[in-house]
Amino acid sequence: MSKKSFRQAVNEALRDEMRRDSRVILMGEDIAGGMGAAGEQDAWGGPLGVTKGLMPEFGRERVLDTPISESAFIGAAVGAAATGLRPVADLMFIDFMGVCFDQILNQAAKLRYMFGGKATVPVVIRTMFGAGFRAASQHSQGLYPLFAHVPGLKVVVPSSPYEAKGLMTQAIRDDDPVIFCEHKAMYDDQEDVPDEPYAIPFGEANVTREGDDVTIVAIGRMVKFANEVADKLGKQGISCTVIDPRTISPLDRNTIIDSVEETGRLVVVDEASPRCGMAADIAALVAQDAFKALKAPVRMVTPPHTPVPFSAALEDIYIPGVPRIEAAVRAVAGQA
Amino acid sequence: MELNREQLLAAYHQMRTIREFEERVHREFSSGSIPGFVHLYAGEEACAVGVCMNLSAKDYIASTHRGHGHCIAKGCDVKAMMKEIFGRKGGLCGGKGGSMHIADMSKGMMGANGIVGGGPPLICGAALTAKTLKTGGVAVAFVGDGGFNQGTTLESMNLAAVWKLPAIFVLEDNGYAESTASSWSISGEPVKRAAGFGIPGEQVNGHDFFAVYEAARKAISRTREGGGPSFLHFKVSRYFGHFEGDATTYRGAGEVDKVRAERDCLTLFRKRVEGAGLLKADQLDTIDKEVAALIDAAVAEAKAAPEPSAEDLLTDVYASY
Amino acid sequence: MAGEITALTMPKWGLAMTEGKLVAWNVAEGTPVAPGQPIVEIETEKITNVYEAPAGGVLRKCVAVAGDTLPVGALIGVLADPSVSDEDIARFIEEFRAEAPETSAAEAEAVRVASVTVNGRPIQYLKMGDAGGIPLLLVHGLGGDLNNWLFNQPVLAQKHTVYALDLPGHGGSTKDVGGGDIGAMTAAVVGFLDALSVDRAHFVGHSLGGGIALSAALEHPRRAATLTLISPVGLGSEINVDYIDGFIQSERRKEMKVVLGRLFAKPEIVSNEMVNDVLKYKRLEGVKAALSTIARAIFRGNKQGFIVRDRLSEISAPIQIIWGEQDAIIPSSQVAGLPASVSVHMLAGVGHMAHMEQPQEVNKLIERLVTSS
Incomplete structure (x- = not known):
């Protein structure tokens, strides 16, 4: 056990699974870097260095740099998965799903069903998402609800380094297509992460705080903020349960419903856009299945329904943060 | 390379099976017993069979929306195919895929595909598997003249060349992408387009089984031996519309009749093997009868097969969820 | 002693504890308290426990009140003789607060796990206290770890050197x-003592750890100064195999919470955090196989396979046995018919985890045996 960053945690899971299973390969743009160039090899390890060091250990045969050609290589990862490999493809920014969505939406997600269960597609698509980098509208979105909408895909949004390693290990060992969404502002977050491999099962939410008054369901980076709010308000007489779904598909419905039945109040926090997003989905779930337990209207804390702005002044108010979560929790607790 | 008698009989058997299958599906669709969207391969049989005779079970193909012929040529069970097209239990995909998604991974058939240009990236993946696991296999992407203009196809040709994959791209240019003429929609020469990616290619008469077989043999062995991707451009015709129900008013008067009379692949095949004394007419007639009986049985069994049950709706979405 | 002021500080129960919440004072300001008297309830993320007065005196000031969450080492109250002036108390509080951050940092530094190589393999342990004399060795049960002693090790370490180890x-x-x-387990534990050049130790073993302590005392009579066995393995054939299977097989939070609940007389003591910690441990590669191997070797055929009740007389070291009357894992009835030389302490309202469920009593019993020998 030692302190590891989110970046190291993901890297370690990839490395351990590549050591364990020779069918695991990586592919993506600049995941090693320097392909065909005269200078340094493994120059990048991905744009934020997550896959650094893997090419030197496993070689170019298993760590494949690709041309900037998402349709081809994401589809190739799907085809390779259907025929015997266990590829982890790096879709650099989730925003780039637009140029290769068919291969994910119509191929990866549906082969098994369309073929009557006679195909298995153990592909992982790693992708960065999230605002806070002043990266503007095409490199900052939280588009994972679009994936969660598609039957056949599993969608993981890890909330910490420990979670990232265990969930990535499970993603690679899983026999279904998994979209693994890494918040780019979390790569330097640190916490204790075991050195040994471990897998966290999909479809089971983590409960990071236990309280009686308000249930906060938060996704990805928002879990950290929700914990902060819970710790703060716990000292002020509002005790909160914080639920991190870990996987938004499958979604651990029971943990959410059970908690709301105890607390009677729900705040859902998500960095994705509000319309048809996870926050709305979870709010609807609770409205349908735990309506009688509710003591206050459900509150959703999300960005406004706008693209992610560039200007720091605008982006900072775009991202749901501690103050807005706190205000929502106070509001449902009747202490606004 | 000379084909022996068994191979010639097998080739004819497959081409005849495809023709009989498609003509029968055409009739069954017209009579209302087949639901959904159906795209028929009749007229193009020499392409699928000429290519797939050079493949074995370890090789993969990805097909198009016009996939029945590729399926039969790659060895899929004809009766299970018919059940699938009828949407019945016991269908090749349990009735969940239908005509547009008919597939059998165990035969190396990665599916017909409802998305034009959907298959080539998958074939890069299958080829990457073959290369990584050193199976000795190759992977073949069939695309139509519509799919040949899709970015996925062009990106895949580039990726296959860059990665030196054992992939073969086969353009079945039947003259029309839906109702639009390929002479208009494809700019430049396809073989030169492939050459632009550094992929050697050849244009071939897709009605001539022997030409197709020979070109495919050379291309596939070149690729299988580590030569990187290859390209084939088959000029061919389809006998029916884009989909069943298409009145094909966009085609010239008598166009199809002329092809059927002068360039039908089965007629050309018979003429060639009978003329050269390789096979006798009665051998081929016997095959015709066998195939007709097989298709009759396939349709009868498909009609008699039960519908999928309500529980089947929810299975096969995930390996585990 | 006149003039002496004792600071009551937020205790550190377990390595992960960084802060605690004061649930309630059990005594009011101005009340005299005896050393060891439970005076305040503290809740951590993992567990709630009572904090005992480290000395006698009058509770002069409750610095923290119910509901306050404070870091480990923070001042929660002040004990002093009535003769100490209110001004001195106020000055003490002020000075304590000024110095507090350094103190708690130093304390945090002092409790760090270490690792030693035994038979070529790493054994993790935690040493607390540095008194002379024969040290104590705390050995946890199946599926546990050194953190199980969170309420015992810091208290016992006030007067002794106390080692807690993680079994293989x-x-x-x-x-x-x-x-x-x-x-194999005994060899690892004795090898651990060898590696640290500890000749003799007071063994405190819980459940499987109790069986290991018994085995160590039988195989290496010189090494054991005393034996304190809490709900130990080794005294009868009966054991709750459903619990063991459940512990090994459960991978989900809810199942595991139910399984862990069986350990305690009051299942509600099992917090979300406790469940998460166990699941984190159980997910590690190799753990499930290790636990299955141990369970197969020691509890084969739904019974305990290591029973030494007939050999207790061979052990010359004093033995005491502590058992929760409501133990649902190994029945407390197994104490019946033991030799008179073995002292038996049955705890009412306690399950399989006496050292966590009633730490004050268990600490007292350990202290008494260790001191008297």
Whole structure:
């Protein structure tokens, strides 16, 4: 056990699974870097260095740099998965799903069903998402609800380094297509992460705080903020349960419903856009299945329904943060 | 390379099976017993069979929306195919895929595909598997003249060349992408387009089984031996519309009749093997009868097969969820 | 002693504890308290426990009130003789607060796990206290780790050097358990003492750890100064195999919470955090196999396979046995018919985890045996 960053945690899971299973390969743009160039090899390890060091250990045969050609290589990862490999493809920014969505939406997600269960597609698509980098509208979105909408895909949004390693290990060992969404502002977050491999099962939410008054369901980076709010308000007489779904598909419905039945109040926090997003989905779930337990209207804390702005002044108010979560929790607790 | 008698009989058997299958599906669709969207391969049989005779079970193909012929040529069970097209239990995909998604991974058939240009990236993946696991296999992407203009196809040709994959791209240019003429929609020469990616290619008469077989043999062995991707451009015709129900008013008067009379692949095949004394007419007639009986049985069994049950709706979405 | 002021500070129960919440004072300001008297309830993320007065005196000031959450080492109250002036108390509080951050940092530094190589494999342990004399060795049970002693080790360490270790297959130790039998476990524990050049120790063993302590005392009579066995393995054939299977097989939070609840007389003591910690441990590669190997080797055929009740007389070291009357894992009835030389302490309202469920009583019993020998 030692302190590891989110970046190291993901890297370690990839490395351990590549050591364990020779069918695991990586592919993506600049995941090693320097392909065909005269200078340094493994120059990048991905744009934020997550896959650094893997090419030197496993070689170019298993760590494949690709041309900037998402349709081809994401589809190739799907085809390779259907025929015997266990590829982890790096879709650099989730925003780039637009140029290769068919291969994910119509191929990866549906082969098994369309073929009557006679195909298995153990592909992982790693992708960065999230605002806070002043990266503007095409490199900052939280588009994972679009994936969660598609039957056949599993969608993981890890909330910490420990979670990232265990969930990535499970993603690679899983026999279904998994979209693994890494918040780019979390790569330097640190916490204790075991050195040994471990897998966290999909479809089971983590409960990071236990309280009686308000249930906060938060996704990805928002879990950290929700914990902060819970710790703060716990000292002020509002005790909160914080639920991190870990996987938004499958979604651990029971943990959410059970908690709301105890607390009677729900705040859902998500960095994705509000319309048809996870926050709305979870709010609807609770409205349908735990309506009688509710003591206050459900509150959703999300960005406004706008693209992610560039200007720091605008982006900072775009991202749901501690103050807005706190205000929502106070509001449902009747202490606004 | 000379084909022996068994191979010639097998080739004819497959081409005849495809023709009989498609003509029968055409009739069954017209009579209302087949639901959904159906795209028929009749007229193009020499392409699928000429290519797939050079493949074995370890090789993969990805097909198009016009996939029945590729399926039969790659060895899929004809009766299970018919059940699938009828949407019945016991269908090749349990009735969940239908005509547009008919597939059998165990035969190396990665599916017909409802998305034009959907298959080539998958074939890069299958080829990457073959290369990584050193199976000795190759992977073949069939695309139509519509799919040949899709970015996925062009990106895949580039990726296959860059990665030196054992992939073969086969353009079945039947003259029309839906109702639009390929002479208009494809700019430049396809073989030169492939050459632009550094992929050697050849244009071939897709009605001539022997030409197709020979070109495919050379291309596939070149690729299988580590030569990187290859390209084939088959000029061919389809006998029916884009989909069943298409009145094909966009085609010239008598166009199809002329092809059927002068360039039908089965007629050309018979003429060639009978003329050269390789096979006798009665051998081929016997095959015709066998195939007709097989298709009759396939349709009868498909009609008699039960519908999928309500529980089947929810299975096969995930390996585990 | 006149003039002496004792600071009551937020205790550190377990390595992960960084802060605690004051649930309630059990005594009011101005009340005289005896050393060891439970005076305040503290809740951590993992567990709630009572904090005992470290000295006698009058509770002069409750610095923290119910509901306050404070970091480990923070001042929560002040004990002093009535003769100490209110001004002195106020000055003490002020000075304490000024110095507090350094103190708690130093304390945090002092409690760090270490690792030692035993038979070529790492064994993790925690040493607390540095008094002379024979040290104590705390040995946890199946599926546990050194953190199980969170309420015992800091208290016992006030007067003794106390080691708590992670058995092979557990905590931060090797996941290689060899045959997983009592012999292999005993060899690891004795090897651990050798590696630290500890000649003799007062063994405190819980459940499987109790069986290991018994085995160590039988195989290496000189090494054991005393034996305190809490709900130990080794005294009868009966054991709740459903619990063991459940513990090994459960991978989900809810199942595991139910399984862990069986350990305690009051299942509600099992917090979300406790469940998360166990699941984190159980997910590690090699753990499930290690636990299965141990369970197969020691509890084969739904029974305990290592029973030494007939050999207790061979052990010359004083033995005491502590058992919760409501133990649902190993029945407390197994104490019946033991030799008179073995002292038995049955605790009412306690399950399989006496050292966590009634730490004050267990600490007292350990202290008494260790001191008297």
